[in-house]
Amino acid sequence: MKAVAVLSSLAAIADAAATWKNARFGGGGGFVPSIVFHPTEPGVAYARTDIGGIYRLNDDDSWTPITDSLADTAHWGRWGPDALALDPQDADIIYSAVGMYTNDWDPNNGAIIKSTDRGETWTVTDLPFKVGGNMPGRGMGERLAVDPKNSDIVYFGARSGNGLWKSTDAGESFEKVDSFEAVGTYIPNPNDSSGYNSDKQGLAFVTFDSTSDTVDGATSRIFVGTADNITASVYVTEDAGATWEAVEGQPDQFFPHKCRLQPDEGALYLSYTDGSGPYDGSLGSVWRYDISSGEWTNITPVTGSDLNFGFGGLALDMQNPGTLVVASLNSWWPDAQIYRSTDSGATWSVLWQWGNYPELIYYYGISTEKAPWIRNDFLDVDSKWLGWMIESLEINPHDSDHFLYGTGLTIFGGHDLTNWDRTHNITIESLADGIEETAxxxxxxxxxxxxxxxxxxxxxxxxxxxxxxxxxxxxxxxxxxxxxxxxxxxxxxxxxxxxxxxxxxxxxxxxxxxxxxxxxxxxxxxxxxxxxxxxxxxxxxxxxxxxxxxxxxxxxxxxxxxxxxxxxxxxxxxxxxxxxxxxxxxxxxxxxxxxxxxxxxxxxxxxxxxxxxxxxxxxxxxxxxxxxxxxxxxxxxxxxxxxxxxxxxxxxxxxxxxxxxxxxxxxxxxxxxxxxxxxxxxxxxxxxxxxxxxxxxxxxxxxxxxxxxxxxxxxxxxxxxxxxxxxxxxxx
Missing domain, CATH: 2.130.10.10 (YVTN repeat-like/Quinoprotein amine dehydrogenase)
Incomplete structure (x- = not known):
């Protein structure tokens, strides 16, 4: 959702200088489904919101909107980014798939937008179908990815049964990948006449294996996830997309939300939920897949009656292989939970636990100095401090202490994450300053x-x-x-x-x-x-x-x-x-x-x-x-x-x-x-x-x-x- 634009004072209308800036709510105010750090360039990160466009992270933890020029009255849906991708070989390049709704609420087809100057300017490539930045499943992903070995190759996993698409000219054009036949068949509510919950959720993510060989100058091994929960939902190619097959031995009960490669381990980590999100999810799991051996290991951090939610946000510490964090997607009472493992998911620790009921023991402190209203009117009057709809949870690949995660209210994060391992206590702050995403x-x-x-x-x-x-x-x-x-x-x-x-x-x-x-x-x-x-x-x-x-x-x-x-x-x-x-x-x-x-x-x-x-x-x-x-x-x-x-x-x-x-x-x-x-x-x-x-x-x-x-x-x-x-x- 966005906020209020203010035109600076004018001497006279005829001399109007169109200089605009945000009125400052300071805390986001809406759902942030994704945060993406550049894998090789320190200090480069972006957040996508569901109806408020894309923001670039600044050195002081604030954010700058970078897509304000794109949503004119004829293309208002371009403030709905459904996927975000950075070029691993060029930190100046950013892509996004934009479009607000796949039903008739948005009259336009979607587009892939590209910037070569970190969001200062954009080019637009129209797609022949719609994109759903504010549709169910918008926290899955990322559905868009750039080949880490060939910047000309970009993949996009579409919704609505439209399948997998590929660009070989750095986003100037896209063609359907006919060799990939899965389309993601899950429909949340087939009886929804509005079309909002009755559309196929489509593809969930595209993840390149940067450790694999090249085929004709392209990364050979690519994983694609789909919104399916009956048989297969994760597919792989070993020949740069010429052929695809379902990954053997994979879980078949839930929908995959996040898939992260840990190259030093040669492993994938995946979070699963029994819904497509971001509002649902009462069961789920977390898995580790060893790529070379083909072995799947269930590393779900909670079991039994304590498991009454699914899992969304998942982050790997790229400085410390085997260290990861994962978040409950929607644990509505008493709060969300975030889990941390330093042994590839064999054991886990938590951010809070029950004492003598109803006492909660907290292993964190929380501050909302950048947006006091979050503490005064939400945290202090509710049990849910850590948040809800946690689809994005990220550790800065260049700084193991720096973490961010998006919720349905704000972006939380901090700069002392490794204290979790030393003192089992970290500091969480509201860090959405500049993301004004409210309706x-x-x-x-x-x-x-x-x-x-x-x-x-x-x-x-x-x-x-x-x-x-x-x-x-x-x-x-x-x-x-x-x-x-x-x-x-x-x-x-x-x-x-x-x-x-x-x-x-x-x-x-x-x-x-x-x-x-x-x-x-x-x-x-x-x-x-x-x-x-x-x-x-x-x-x-x-x-x-x-x-x-x-x-x-x-x-x-x-x-x-x-x-x-x-x-x-x-x-x-x-x-x-x-x-x-x-x-x-x-x-x-x-x-x-x-x-x-x-x-x-x-x-x-x-x-x-x-x-x-x-x-x-x-x-x-x-x-x-x-x-x-x-x-x-x-x-x-x-x-x-x-x-x-x-x-x-x-x-x-x-x-x-x-x-x-x-x-x-x-x-x-x-x-x-x-x-x-x-x-x-x-x-x-x-x-x-x-x-x-x-x-x-x-x-x-x-x-x-x-x-x-x-x-x-x-x-x-x-x-x-x-x-x-x-x-x-x-x-x-």
Missing amino acids: VLEIASAPGGSELLAAVGDISGFSFADAADLDTAPQNVWNSPKFTSTDGVDYAGNNPEKVVRVGKDGGAPMLALSSDGGFTWALHAGADSSASGGKVAYSADGDIIVWSTESGNVIRSQDEGSFSAISSLSSGAVIAADRSDNDYFYAGSSGTFYVSSNGGSAFSEAGSLSGVDSIRDIATHPTTAGTLYISTNTGVFTSTDHGATFTPLSTTLTNTHQISLGVGAGSTDFNIYAFGTGPNGARLYGSGNGGDSWTDIQGDGQTFGAIDGARLAGSGNVGGRVYVGVLSRLVK
Whole structure:
């Protein structure tokens, strides 16, 4: 999932310099299925996220996004990397297979992207099928690999029954390997009509044996894993891919997730689970395969009733053959477990164990200084400290003390792993600084109030009091109550310390109020469990709430009373409150605009919008009552009389989506920002002259995925600054 992009302050829209950076949540916030270190070049490592693109590791443990330029509105799925590969012979080269979904949620086929300068620039090779970076099984892998003896040869294991593919021109083109017939037949749920769980999982990994001979300049021995659990799931070629056969004697009960070569031992290590991950897995195993003898050894570190999970992340210490770590994929209670062996899996030690029940004895300490909210609002209120969905667990091949592992919340790791063997105690830190991978569902900036309010999927949301705070990870998420996901947030224009938010969990009251800019909260007294999700509008004085719920009607509450349906508005209506006049609310449904002058009690049809059949968003002026801007399928309209009449703005911008106003160059000037189609295509535009003309302020180096889902907020306090929240990032 990504975070919030922030455009640095501009003197004027016409002089817009498209410089963007992350608002800092500091802790990741979403699933990191893979981390890859370069095998021969120290200091080179990358992480792939499921919907937030790829990040490069820096010397100070922080991360830099390197695929932000790839996910334009036509190719938003390119922020979904499903596989990652480095060229063992050239540390500057990185490949990734990208594409978000294999069902119809993503309209595009996937692609193989390649960089020869560590992610500064990319080339794209389109594939004739889809790739599933956010599909089940995305933690398997890596499905993509470069021949360690021939940089021109790249293999990719596809999903959906598409089999094994090969490039012989360093990724410029790919052809199917017809000699490899296995396709990975496992389907999690054949009855899933959405296609999300009813697609074949396909191939799981491609692993070259760098110790094998060469055939015609290529590595002769290659192992490929498939998502099968009945007979064979691991295949091998001894002739550089001309022929393939199932590896004899292999386990046939579970699905392989990771396959790692230890060249000094001449062995493979593999982790197995009874599901394809990343959410499932109640049984599993770990195996060692001696390549020369063909002997398989079950080295599963736990047995019997203690084995109630599968295994995902698996790492070998390349400085110390025979030393490895493996993680439970999903041990939901009381916590995940990580196991370490220094004798090739013959014996294991653990990171925690039971004392006198319910006491736990910990062999680690944990720190979240880079993202305090992880400790304050997750670790300290749950038993799961080590994490969940651990599909990637890595030991730096050049530093046996340096380890990293990805979870469903962050990247953990540290720099003292060998202390495990000496004192049986290590230090674990949250080390995802720079990986801003959260689904931002709504944002707002309150003039005279909190500079940024961010409603976030899976981790509730955040408040930033001042612009300077955007460079510091918050102490807390929105809590008391903490909604798993917050769908909408709004503030009272005349009293911006008053904030309202709505959650989308369901099954409990999903509306909370704050009187201090979103730092402390209380449940709305009139809310019940019948409504959730959607968007919310707060009256100018902060005493009336209009809520366009996802679960039903548009409803209204005054003075924290119970909610009642607004019969004059249809379900799903777009809503907004006048920022200065407490009596006025506005709404749009299809192409019809509605106004309420009695605090939202009733709405009536107002001014007509010629040629409009879809009202997408409504932005009300921060300081002038009755002035508003309407984003539609034909462009932007404005009204200065509470929506009684409308005037279309410049025809430069059409088919617009979210729209927002923010402080301009002067303290009383306001810029308009809108996502729409303009001279440079579908992207973000700004106007500093009331919409008479529009300037592309996005630039070429930053994309926001599908712009119809991006969130937008002009700063209420900093001239020329605008915030963009996407389904994977919040940038400024």
